[in-house]
Amino acid sequence: MDRLVATASTPITGIMALSFDLTADTTRDALRARAATPAKASLVGLTRAELAAALVAAGIVPERQAKMRAQQLWHWLYVRGVSDFAHMFNISKDLRAALEQHFTIARPEIVEEQISSDGTRKWLFRFPPRGAGRPVEIETVYIPEEGRGTLCISSQVGCTLTCSFCHTGTQKLVRNLTAEEILTQLMSARDRLGDFPDRDTPDGAIVPAEGRKISNIVMMGMGEPLYNFEEVKKALLIASDGDGLSLSKRRITLSTSGVVPEIFRTGEEIGVMLAISLHATNDDLRDMLVPINKKYPLKELIAACRAYPGLSNARRITFEYVMLKDVNDSIEDAKALIKLLKGVPAKINLIPFNPWPGTNYQCSDWETIEKFADYINNAGYASPIRTPRGRDILAACGQLKSESERMKKTERLALEAMMIAGHGE
Numbered sequence: 254m255d256r257l258v259a260t261a262s263t264p265i266t267g268i269m270a271l272s273f274d275l276t277a278d279t280t281r282d283a284l285r286a287r288a289a290t291p292a293k294a295s296l297v298g299l300t301r302a303e304l305a306a307a308l309v310a311a312g313i314v315p316e317r318q319a320k321m322r323a324q325q326l327w328h329w330l331y332v333r334g335v336s337d338f339a340h341m342f343n344i345s346k347d348l349r350a351a352l353e354q355h356f357t358i359a360r361p362e363i364v365e366e367q368i369s370s371d372g373t374r375k376w377l378f379r380f381p382p383r384g385a386g387r388p389v390e391i392e393t394v395y396i397p398e399e400g401r402g403t404l405c406i407s408s409q410v411g412c413t414l415t416c417s418f419c420h421t422g423t424q425k426l427v428r429n430l431t432a433e434e435i436l437t438q439l440m441s442a443r444d445r446l447g448d449f450p451d452r453d454t455p456d457g458a459i460v461p462a463e464g465r466k467i468s469n470i471v472m473m474g475m476g477e478p479l480y481n482f483e484e485v486k487k488a489l490l491i492a493s494d495g496d497g498l499s500l501s502k503r504r505i506t507l508s509t510s511g512v513v514p515e516i517f518r519t520g521e522e523i524g525v526m527l528a529i530s531l532h533a534t535n536d537d538l539r540d541m542l543v544p545i546n547k548k549y550p551l552k553e554l555i556a557a558c559r560a561y562p563g564l565s566n567a568r569r570i571t572f573e574y575v576m577l578k579d580v581n582d583s584i585e586d587a588k589a590l591i592k593l594l595k596g597v598p599a600k601i602n603l604i605p606f607n608p609w610p611g612t613n614y615q616c617s618d619w620e621t622i623e624k625f626a627d628y629i630n631n632a633g634y635a636s637p638i639r640t641p642r643g644r645d646i647l648a649a650c651g652q653l654k655s656e657s658e659r660m661k662k663t664e665r666l667a668l669e670a671m672m673i674a675g676h677g678e
């Protein structure tokens with residue numbers, strides 16, 4: 254680990270990406286030492302009750318102590334952020350050894366960590382196979398800004414949906430991520446940024462000047478979170494638990510392509526901010542771009558949005574709108590968008606399309622995007638796009654594992670626009 258921190262502290266002068274060579278045996282070993290052993294069950298991602306039950310079932314904690322022990326572990330896991338039982342100092346040595354024998358609390362293996370000159374970070378995490386199958390790799394991205402740091406998290410490996418402009422949509426669903434895997438993306442990122450108590454932030458890291466290094470999370474990586482509802486719910490309830498990771502629910506945004514039956518539950522049972530991947534204002538076009546629209550057409554989607562629990566002008570829904578040249582980017586489309594959203598407390602995020610090899614779509618011209626944005630601004634929706642910052646390493650979320658080539662302008666803009674959706678406060 255030390256070696257990584259030392260590399261990260263190298264003064265950043267150019268715009269080249271800083272990339273760690275984790276193929277070097279020594280570095281990989283250091284990270285692998287903490288990587289999860291698939292054979293043992295993880296305690297991360299369990300509710301308090303499940304945690305207590307697991308301790309009793311393993312026969313290492315008597316029933317009458319279970320609640321207290323679960324609380325103790327919860328504190329170590331989610332407040333202190335430890336990933337090794339040996340560091341739980343107020344737990345006896347014998348119990349620590351028993352815990353170690355039965356369970357794991359390790360983080361996933363970090364295959365690669367890249368740091369951009371503007372502080373943006375991207376991790377490639379490897380998770381063990383669950384049952385049959387192979388290990389899976391997913392990407393998690395961090396963007397620091399003035400006053401906030403946003404982490405983009407994945408919910409599935411691949412996706413069952415086939416949105417025609419989305420690269421993930423061309424990949425089959427490999428599997429759902431577990432609550433543990435969703436949470437450890439956040440916990441590993443907090444490790445690497447020194448965002449747990451008594452931890453140092455690596456020298457030279459770019460993080461918000463005050464407050465938490467990761468203040469916001471967006472479920473906008475790979476996958477459709479509402480097709481993995483239970484695990485996403487468990488993970489987000491733990492992430493927002495006030496006695497643990499303590500992220501405000503107003504700073505957690507879940508993005509969905511429009512799984513209408515789960516939208517109300519998202520507000521009721523999870524209570525986080527909602528983003529809708531809208532992208533079109535009529536059913537014919539949306540059927541093509543976001544095929545789940547055939548199942549849940551716009552009328553039903555907008556009705557579900559209007560009924561979203563807790564919706565108000567202070568808690569708006571974000572509507573994401575990808576700008577596709579000559580497809581959905583005319584002023585007529587902008588008018589239709591405003592009409593469609595009339596009366597819904599809404600924010601609009603224009604996302605410049607991020608092209609990928611093999612796609613037939615192109616990103617709208619910059620001028621067209623600006624005109625579209627002006628129309629929307631005039632209708633009372635503030636700053637739907639922003640000027641890009643230098644981003645040199647990243648593929649936008651929702652696009653897995655692109656090479657670590659320099660980021661193109663459209664890629665940077667797409668990523669930036671998506672991240673804005675996560676800025677609940």
Ligand code: SAH
Pocket residue numbers: 416418419420472473474475476477478508509510529530531573575604605606607608609649650651667671
């Ligand atoms: N499956 C969820 C969340 C992940 S995608 C959803 O669809 O909402 C996060 C956002 O990125 C979505 O709005 C998605 O439509 C958008 N997106 C996907 N591919 C893109 C691309 N190539 N360029 C720009 N935005 C894209």
Ligand code: SF4
Pocket residue numbers: 412413414415416419420421422423474475476477510530651
């Ligand atoms: Fe899946 Fe979202 Fe991509 Fe559609 S946009 S294919 S729902 S990840």
